[in-house]
Amino acid sequence: MIDDQLRGQLVREYLEEVDDVLADFDVTLGNLSAGSADTTAEGKRLFAAFSVLRAQGRVLEITFMDVALHRLCDYLEDLTQSTPKVLEDLQHYSTIVRGLVERSDRDEDVSAFARSLPVRTPPDLDNVVQVDVEIMLVEPNKTVSKLVSRELRACGYRVMTIRESVDSPSYAVQTKPDMIIASAELDQLSGIDLACAFGAMPVTKAIPFAILTSRDRDHAALADLPQSAALLKKGAKFGDDLADALAQFGIT
Missing domain, CATH: 3.40.50.2300 (Response regulator)
Structure with missing residues (x-):
């Protein structure tokens, strides 16, 4: 079992890593919006990066981050088109996850939080x-x-x-x-x-x-x-x- 002090350090390091990936995520969204990046290639890259973070967050039992990143990975998996709606949804995920970096817990039911997150449709x-x-x-x-x-x-x-x-x-x-x-x-x-x-x-x-x-x-x-x-x-x-x-x- 991880003691509280060690867990606190691991969580801080984890959130810093999430923040770094989010910075890259935001740059990529800008490139996709400008049409200067390939959606399929960037979708695969981001899916891989957030999948690793999701697994780490699950081990650390950061519930809201785990749920948010699971839904984000669901959204990014096999993404091939960056329509205005897709870009809007992904920007929303960026805002939500960044908020969780600043405060990993929320005064909200997990189920209600999960249902508030965007889902991708064909x-x-x-x-x-x-x-x-x-x-x-x-x-x-x-x-x-x-x-x-x-x-x-x-x-x-x-x-x-x-x-x-x-x-x-x-x-x-x-x-x-x-x-x-x-x-x-x-x-x-x-x-x-x-x-x-x-x-x-x-x-x-x-x-x-x-x-x-x-x-x-x-x-x-x-x-x-x-x-x-x-x-x-x-x-x-x-x-x-x-x-x-x-x-x-x-x-x-």
């Missing part, structure tokens, strides 16, 4: 009306997560993607999503493990849960899936299954 979905519904997607496969996220964003929902199963419980407790969707096959934990865990914890048992799988419900691998969980089949029926699950849980 350019062809810009006209979709956004609703205050947040869905946590636990899916390590980038291709699958993109497809599922797009379906959800087409409905106007906010999507938070979690790549590692072990991170999902803490984020669920902190951000209180309106629904959790997890792939049946993950890493250290399976989607079935998560369904059972979330269903057993008082703080998360009321959150609707759906499993993403290619198997039928009566398959032996899904024997321990709670009956309250919805089943989303990968493939052509996914859209219909998603609509049924949203209706089942009263999410509109």
Whole structure:
């Protein structure tokens, strides 16, 4: 366990590093706005830099910074276009994170803070009306997560993607999503493990849960899936299954 004095020093050094990356971030935003930088290349570079900071902040248990940088990384991942809306959102992130450098704690509910942060939508979905519904997607496969996220964003929902199963419980407790969707096959934990865990914890048992799988419900691998969980089949029926699950849980 890190003692308070050492932790304080580590936090100060960490925040200084965040401040340095933010300075670079602001310069890059200016270059993108002027059209003198490549969005894809800069997006990848910034995603890598903020991903490292996010991991460090998580170890130091700086909750608001962890949530903000997770959402920022979600926004930056595979960024290819720097539209005025994108630049406005990224500038907002810069302002928020800089505020957290100056004061890492906030007099605000973590869930409300998370929902206040911008989320990226595909350019062809810009006209979709956004609703205050947040869905946590636990899916390590980038291709699958993109497809599922797009379906959800087409409905106007906010999507938070979690790549590692072990991170999902803490984020669920902190951000209180309106629904959790997890792939049946993950890493250290399976989607079935998560369904059972979330269903057993008082703080998360009321959150609707759906499993993403290619198997039928009566398959032996899904024997321990709670009956309250919805089943989303990968493939052509996914859209219909998603609509049924949203209706089942009263999410509109």
